[in-house]
Amino acid sequence: MTTRPILATINSNALKNNFKIIKNIVGKSKIWSVLKANAYGHGIKNIFPILKKSDGFAVLTLEEAIILRKNGCNKPILLLEGFFSKKDLYLIYKYYLTITIHNKWQMKILIQYKSYYPLNIYIKINSGMNRLGFLPKNINNIINILKANVNIQNITLMTHFADASKNSHSVFKQLKIIKKNIYNYRNFTCSFANSAATLWHSYTHYDWIRVGIVLYGASPTGNWKDISKKKIQPVMTLKSKIISIQKIKSGQTIGYNCTYSVKTKRKIGIIACGYADGYPKNINNETFVFIKGIKTKILGNICMDMLAIDLKNIPTAKIGNSVELWGNNIKIDNVAKSANTTGYELMCSLSQRVPRQIIK
Numbered sequence: 001m002t003t004r005p006i007l008a009t010i011n012s013n014a015l016k017n018n019f020k021i022i023k024n025i026v027g028k029s030k031i032w033s034v035l036k037a038n039a040y041g042h043g044i045k046n047i048f049p050i051l052k053k054s055d056g057f058a059v060l061t062l063e064e065a066i067i068l069r070k071n072g073c074n075k076p077i078l079l080l081e082g083f084f085s086k087k088d089l090y091l092i093y094k095y096y097l098t099i100t101i102h103n104k105w106q107m108k109i110l111i112q113y114k115s116y117y118p119l120n121i122y123i124k125i126n127s128g129m130n131r132l133g134f135l136p137k138n139i140n141n142i143i144n145i146l147k148a149n150v151n152i153q154n155i156t157l158m159t160h161f162a163d164a165s166k167n168s169h170s171v172f173k174q175l176k177i178i179k180k181n182i183y184n185y186r187n188f189t190c191s192f193a194n195s196a197a198t199l200w201h202s203y204t205h206y207d208w209i210r211v212g213i214v215l216y217g218a219s220p221t222g223n224w225k226d227i228s229k230k231k232i233q234p235v236m237t238l239k240s241k242i243i244s245i246q247k248i249k250s251g252q253t254i255g256y257n258c259t260y261s262v263k264t265k266r267k268i269g270i271i272a273c274g275y276a277d278g279y280p281k282n283i284n285n286e287t288f289v290f291i292k293g294i295k296t297k298i299l300g301n302i303c304m305d306m307l308a309i310d311l312k313n314i315p316t317a318k319i320g321n322s323v324e325l326w327g328n329n330i331k332i333d334n335v336a337k338s339a340n341t342t343g344y345e346l347m348c349s350l351s352q353r354v355p356r357q358i359i360k
């Protein structure tokens with residue numbers, strides 16, 4: 001419980017709307033809803049019950065997978081990077097998790113481990129992202145080794161695209177490498193598409209897509225316009241309140257380091273939101289908040305717990321008025337642009353001290 005006015009509301013209808021749009025786009029392909037990083041900052045326990053039409057949930061850590069199982073999730077759960085040490089395998093079997101295998105050291109451990117029942121395995125192919133995965137030319141061999149040594153239920157081929165924006169040429173190249181190198185690749189289940197590929201490259205959908213950012217209502221490209229046309233809606237609204245109003249005389253400055261000086265007398269509002277809440281500190285001077293139906297600018301440096309806004313055009317503003325930092329009126333993609341980052345980072349950086357509340 002906190003009495004401080006900052007709050008992140010999570011709009012469950014917007015989330016369901018976004019899921020439905022994705023579902024319509026992909027048709028028969030199954031959907032992994034990606035819930036890593038505490039469901040991109042939205043709260044994993046909040047999000048998974050709202051996404052119950054997902055075919056499965058993809059997470060990063062064993063802890064996240066166990067939270068899902070302990071909260072009643074009986075859908076498939078995919079560990080996107082598989083296991084990090086041998087002792088993880090006991091829990092992987094215990095909680096019926098699907099694992100990614102991306103490296104030889106994992107193969108070695110898996111082969112030596114006594115299996116309890118047949119596992120579902122995702123084999124990560126490095127088709128051009130150059131982060132995780134086996135080279136395409138080695139995949140046939142790896143499949144044979146796994147099949148000969150591990151008790152396997154099903155093998156899925158998995159890859160990740162380096163750039164799946166609309167005009168990308170690399171998606172096609174990455175797919176081509178897979179098709180060229182992997183013998184009868186369509187005999188396997190395939191999972192290739194992230195949000196961007198799901199939206200803009202339908203030939204990548206195959207059996208299972210893996211969507212994160214677009215479910216939460218931000219664009220994988222960072223441009224809100226790219227997804228607003230598809231009727232995607234922002235899921236999170238970050239809002240707070242005016243806790244102080246200052247009348248400043250001409251020539252005075254606002255906040256730390258005196259970076260912003262006012263030329264004529266000015267009314268400003270102090271908002272209970274700072275970088276310790278996850279609001280980005282390094283924004284440019286064209287960054288907006290929304291108050292009483294009006295967009296107004298942030299002035300001066302962001303503090304740890306507060307920021308200042310211009311009330312020049314909002315004479316009726318008073319203490320206690322609600323202010324939207326991002327949401328339906330101020331798109332998180334635009335705040336991210338001002339801060340030279342992405343919606344992904346802002347969502348994931350939202351501090352634990354900001355309460356999350358689900359609304360219908």
Ligand SMILES: *Cc1c(COP(=O)(O)O)cnc(C)c1O
Pocket residue numbers: 034036080160193194195196210211212213214220
């Ligand atoms: C995070 C992640 C995704 C989801 O990416 P979005 O761009 O948020 O859709 C898909 N696949 C893998 C392997 C990931 O790590």
